[in-house]
Amino acid sequence: MDDLPQIDFEAINTYCEALFGYLDGYAPLRLIGEKGTPNSKASQEFHHPEDIAKKIARIAPQAAARQEAVYVVPCTVAQPGRAKEQDIVATGVLVIDIDNGDTDAKRDHLIRYLGTPTMIVASGGITDEGNTKFHLYWRLSEAAEGADLKLAVHLRSLMASKVGGDDSFDNVTQPIRVAGTIHGKHGILASVRLLSHTQVEYHLADLATAVEAMPSIATPNAKHYDNNAKRQSRSTEELMTASIREGGQDGETRYLALSKIIGHWLRMVRTGHATLQEAWIAIQQQNAATIRPPWPEDRLLREFKALLRVDCENHGPMPGQKTDEGEDAAPEFSDDALVQLFVRECGRDWIYVAVWGQWFRWTGTVWRRDAVGAVVQAVRLACRAVANKNNKPADQRRLASAKTILAVAKLAGSDPSIATDIDQLDQHVMLLNTPEGVVDLDTGSVGPHERRLLLTQITHASPGGGCPTWMSFLQTITAGDAS
Structure with a gap:
C-alpha cells in the first residue's frame, strides 16, 4: 500500500x-x-x-x-x-x-x-x-x-x-x-x-x-x-452588410462579428481616418443595423472599452485619445492609469531624482528628502481610492495590492512632471531659503516660497529675526563689546 x-x-x-x-x-x-x-x-x-x-x-x-x-x-x-x-x-x-x-x-x-x-x-x-x-x-x-x-x-x-x-x-x-x-x-x-x-x-x-x-x-x-479559418469566415467588409443572428445561425456569432467590427474601427482611429467618438457612433449604428437582436448598449460599450484597452496596451495611446485634463488616456484601471491619477492629484508635491534614486516632497517651504517612504503611502491611498470605486472584488484586490502600489510608485518617478534632473536642484546661487521666505541676496528682497525654485536647503533663521548661534558668536569674538 x-x-x-x-x-x-x-x-x-x-x-x-x-x-x-x-x-x-x-x-x-x-x-x-x-x-x-x-x-x-x-x-x-x-x-x-x-x-x-x-x-x-x-x-x-x-x-x-x-x-x-x-x-x-x-x-x-x-x-x-x-x-x-x-x-x-x-x-x-x-x-x-x-x-x-x-x-x-x-x-x-x-x-x-x-x-x-x-x-x-x-x-x-x-x-x-x-x-x-x-x-x-x-x-x-x-x-x-x-x-x-x-x-x-x-x-x-x-x-x-x-x-x-x-x-x-x-x-x-x-x-x-x-x-x-x-x-x-x-x-x-x-x-x-x-x-x-x-x-x-x-x-x-x-x-x-x-x-x-x-x-x-x-x-x-x-x-x-x-x-482560425472559421473565425475569419467573413471579412469585415462582408459583415458591414450581412445580418448576424444570435447562436451562430449565420456561421458567425454576434460576439465575433462585433469584435471584428470594433477592431476595424479601432484601426481606423489609429490610422487617423476616424476619431474615437466617430468610431463609437459607427459601432453603435452597425450593431443596430446588422446584429439580430442587437447587443444592449452597456454590453457593447464594455466590449468596445475592453478591445480599446488591449489595443492601447499593445500599441500605445490612440491618436487624439485625451482625458478631461487633456493628457493621453491610459487603459482604465491599468498601472499607467493609476500613475496618471497620482500625478494629477498629488504630483505637484513630489519630485524624483533618478540618479540618487530619491523622492522629495514639498513641505510648503522646501523640497525635503522622503526618508520614510511617504511616497508609497501616498500612492497606496490613491490606489485604495480607485479600488473602493471598483465593484469587482478581484480587481479591488489587484488595485490595492503591494505589487500594484510599488509598480505605480516606480512608474510615477519617470513621469515628465515628476522626474527631475539633479542639476535643476538648488541652481539659484543668489537665493537663500529661510523659514520666512526666499531672500534674493543681490537685492535683499524677500519673496514667497515656490515649488518651481526646487530649493532643497533652508536656514533655521529668518531675516529680521533672532539667531542665537550668531549672536553668541558675536558676543564671544567682541568680548561683549556691543559697539
Whole structure:
C-alpha cells in the first residue's frame, strides 16, 4: 500500500490558488471515469474559488478509489449550473498540455521564449516514447475577461500549434487534471505531480507578444488553422452588410462579428481616418443595423472599452485619445492609469531624482528628502481610492495590492512632471531659503516660497529675526563689546 501514489493536499491547495485565487464567480469541477476502466461516470459541480481546494481534497481519495479523474475547467462561470462556452467569464492562467513527442524539448522551448511558468505539472501520463507529459501554466497578473478571455484562448491554441501540444485547449471549456490528485488511465495509478511553483505573474499583452514571436518547432496542427479559418469566415467588409443572428445561425456569432467590427474601427482611429467618438457612433449604428437582436448598449460599450484597452496596451495611446485634463488616456484601471491619477492629484508635491534614486516632497517651504517612504503611502491611498470605486472584488484586490502600489510608485518617478534632473536642484546661487521666505541676496528682497525654485536647503533663521548661534558668536569674538 505504501507504494501506491498518494493524494498531495498541499499541491491541491497551491494549484487551486494559482488558478482561481483572484477570480470571481464559480469554478467548474468535474469527476470523469478514467479511460480504459469500467467506470464511465461523469459529474460536474460548481464551487466558489475560495472553496474549491477544500472540496477537491475531500473527494480526491474517494474519486481515486472509484477510478474517477478529478478535473477543473481553468476558468470561472458567472452562475453555477453550466460551463458551456457562452457561460465562461474569466480565466487567470495561460495553459498548455504537452502530451506527445519530445516533451522535455517542448517544455524548454516554451520556457525560453515565454518565461518561467508559474506552475509545471507532470500529468501522470507517459508518451508513446516514454516521456513525461506536462501541463504548463503562466499566471496572469489580472483576470482575462471579455476580449482578453478570447485572446487568452487564442494564445492557448497558437502555443499548441507551434510546439505540437494538445489542440483541445483552443476550446475555453476544456478541463484539465488537478495537481495533487491521482491519474488512473487503464487502471495504472500515478500521481499528478506539481513539479514546480513560483509566484511569477505575466501581463496578458506581454504573453501575446511572446507567443506571436515564438518560433515553431512543430508542424502547425490543422485544427488551429481550421478554427482560425472559421473565425475569419467573413471579412469585415462582408459583415458591414450581412445580418448576424444570435447562436451562430449565420456561421458567425454576434460576439465575433462585433469584435471584428470594433477592431476595424479601432484601426481606423489609429490610422487617423476616424476619431474615437466617430468610431463609437459607427459601432453603435452597425450593431443596430446588422446584429439580430442587437447587443444592449452597456454590453457593447464594455466590449468596445475592453478591445480599446488591449489595443492601447499593445500599441500605445490612440491618436487624439485625451482625458478631461487633456493628457493621453491610459487603459482604465491599468498601472499607467493609476500613475496618471497620482500625478494629477498629488504630483505637484513630489519630485524624483533618478540618479540618487530619491523622492522629495514639498513641505510648503522646501523640497525635503522622503526618508520614510511617504511616497508609497501616498500612492497606496490613491490606489485604495480607485479600488473602493471598483465593484469587482478581484480587481479591488489587484488595485490595492503591494505589487500594484510599488509598480505605480516606480512608474510615477519617470513621469515628465515628476522626474527631475539633479542639476535643476538648488541652481539659484543668489537665493537663500529661510523659514520666512526666499531672500534674493543681490537685492535683499524677500519673496514667497515656490515649488518651481526646487530649493532643497533652508536656514533655521529668518531675516529680521533672532539667531542665537550668531549672536553668541558675536558676543564671544567682541568680548561683549556691543559697539
